[in-house]
Amino acid sequence: MTVAEGFILIGCLLQGALCSTWSAQMPQNIQALHGSCVLIPCTFQIPSDFDQHLKAPVGMWWSNRGAPNKKIVFFSNKTENDIQGNITGNLSMKNCTTVLNNILMKWTGNFSFRIKGNDPLKGNFNETVKIDVKGLSDSPPSPQVTINRDMVKEGDSVTLREGDSVTLTCSAPAPCPSLPPTLSWTPRLSDSVTVFQENDDQTKHVSSVMNFTASHLLHKQEVKCTAVYRLQADNSERTSNTNVTLSVQYSPKNTLVLIGKDGSLTCSSDANPAVNNYTWYKVTGSEIEVVSYTQSLTCNITEVSGQYYCQAQNEHGLQNSSTVQLHCECKYHFISLSAK
Numbered sequence: 001m002t003v004a005e006g007f008i009l010i011g012c013l014l015q016g017a018l019c020s021t022w023s024a025q026m027p028q029n030i031q032a033l034h035g036s037c038v039l040i041p042c043t044f045q046i047p048s049d050f051d052q053h054l055k056a057p058v059g060m061w062w063s064n065r066g067a068p069n070k071k072i073v074f075f076s077n078k079t080e081n082d083i084q085g086n087i088t089g090n091l092s093m094k095n096c097t098t099v100l101n102n103i104l105m106k107w108t109g110n111f112s113f114r115i116k117g118n119d120p121l122k123g124n125f126n127e128t129v130k131i132d133v134k135g136l137s138d139s140p141p142s143p144q145v146t147i148n149r150d151m152v153k154e155g156d157s158v159t160l161r162e163g164d165s166v167t168l169t170c171s172a173p174a175p176c177p178s179l180p181p182t183l184s185w186t187p188r189l190s191d192s193v194t195v196f197q198e199n200d201d202q203t204k205h206v207s208s209v210m211n212f213t214a215s216h217l218l219h220k221q222e223v224k225c226t227a228v229y230r231l232q233a234d235n236s237e238r239t240s241n242t243n244v245t246l247s248v249q250y251s252p253k254n255t256l257v258l259i260g261k262d263g264s265l266t267c268s269s270d271a272n273p274a275v276n277n278y279t280w281y282k283v284t285g286s287e288i289e290v291v292s293y294t295q296s297l298t299c300n301i302t303e304v305s306g307q308y309y310c311q312a313q314n315e316h317g318l319q320n321s322s323t324v325q326l327h328c329e330c331k332y333h334f335i336s337l338s339a340k
Contacts, residue, residue: 021045024096024113024125027201030175031141032133034105035233037176040129041202042089042096042113046121053121057091060114061098063107065124072114073107074100083107091115097202099177102232105135140240143172143183143227156243160214161316162250167211170225170242174204181227183208189223216250219272249273251317257310257324265297265326267310269319275312283307283323299328 024044032038040061046054061074061083073082076091083103089095096113110128115121134140146169152159160166174180174196183194189212196206208225226241255269267278280292284306291297297308309323 021047022123022125024127026113026127026129027203029130029132030203031173032103032131032175033140033229033231033238034133034135035102035231035236036179036229037085037099037101037232038103038131038133039175039177039204040098040100040111040131042098042129044094044096044113044115044125046094046115046123050117050121053118054092054094054115055118057121058116059087059091059096059098060116061100062112062114062124064109065112065128067109074098103131103133105133107131108133140181140227140229140238141173142240143170143181143225143242145170145223145225145242145244153244157245157247159247160218160249162214162216162248164214165211166214167209168223168225168244169207169209170227171205171207172227172240174206176232177204179230179232180204180206181229184226184228185210186224186226187221189218214246214248216248216253216270216272218246219248219250221246247272249316252312252314252319255310255312255319255321257308257321259324260296263299263327265308265310265324267295267297267312267321269312271312271314271316273314275314277313279311279313281309281311283309297326299326304328 022045024042026040026042030038030040059076060072062070063073064070071082074085075081076087083100085098085100087096087098089097108131110130112125112128114124147153147158148167170183172181172183180196183206185192185208190210192208192210194206194208196204198204222243222245224241224243226239229238231238249272252269252271252275258266258268260266269275278293278295279290280297281288282291305326305328307323308326310321312319
């Protein structure tokens with residue numbers, strides 16, 4: 001510890017409550033990509049007695065301060081640093097927001113800020129941000145897909161009801177704001193809108209919003225959101241994606257009567273959830289009567305030829321088939337009588 005830093009510490013202890021004003025605010029964790037930039041949102045507080053010394057301030061970043069391999073890797077007043085970058089915040093306004101460029105995987109670890117102004121203002125801040133730099137063999141952060149608050153998402157499956165207005169949102173972190181990820185949907189169910197947004201901790205992310213109407217034709221459809229990151233180092237690209245499967249509930253569709261080789265009739269229908277109630281109707285002129293509640297209709301049940309149709313029903317609705325003819329052949333039973 002230098003003499004000046006010792007005076008700051010002693011002064012802080014003597015001033016009591018003023019000690020709490022030596023603090024920095026920054027995210028706890030940030031994910032970055034090897035060969036790209038990373039934004040570190042940062043602000044700091046110092047005792048008011050030192051505000052007058054915050055002139056021509058210099059900001060510095062420690063890598064792993066307190067560890068054997070500690071090193072100041074960035075000075076705002078130098079053009080050559082272990083990690084190149086620039087402080088985008090206004091240090092005179094206590095904003096130490098910094099962009100570090102072309103960060104490498106070897107720099108994964110804890111970073112903390114140091115400030116130097118006119119004597120006696122100089123000191124380190126204890127708060128740290130852990131930067132996790134993903135290597136070339138690692139996948140970039142996967143995008144997250146969310147759905148309307150009133151709808152159910154379980155794991156990778158989204159449960160919908162036909163006719164619902166659906167909003168799918170895909171979000172991916174943008175650790176390097178100058179090269180935000182490009183988001184795309186497969187299949188593209190409608191036009192999408194992409195926005196660049198700020199998180200509560202002032203890091204950034206990109207979101208793509210896609211609106212569509214749920215249809216039975218989309219049942220079991222897999223929808224993929226892809227995030228493509230372009231790197232600073234060599235302008236190469238890295239990709240990650242997230243899939244969700246649409247589970248659409250709908251009333252019976254394509255209800256029809258299948259005629260078996262034995263002349264029996266079977267009611268067939270496509271529904272989700274499956275049909276839980278079948279009803280058969282016999283049409284005689286203008287009269288319609290219920291003859292069965294089974295899925296299949298045979299002569300053993302009706303014993304009468306005629307025009308029939310079926311109705312399929314689940315919790316979301318019902319649908320009738322067209323009318324078909326059931327042919328029932330008359331069966332004769334012969335009884336052998338012996339003479340007396």
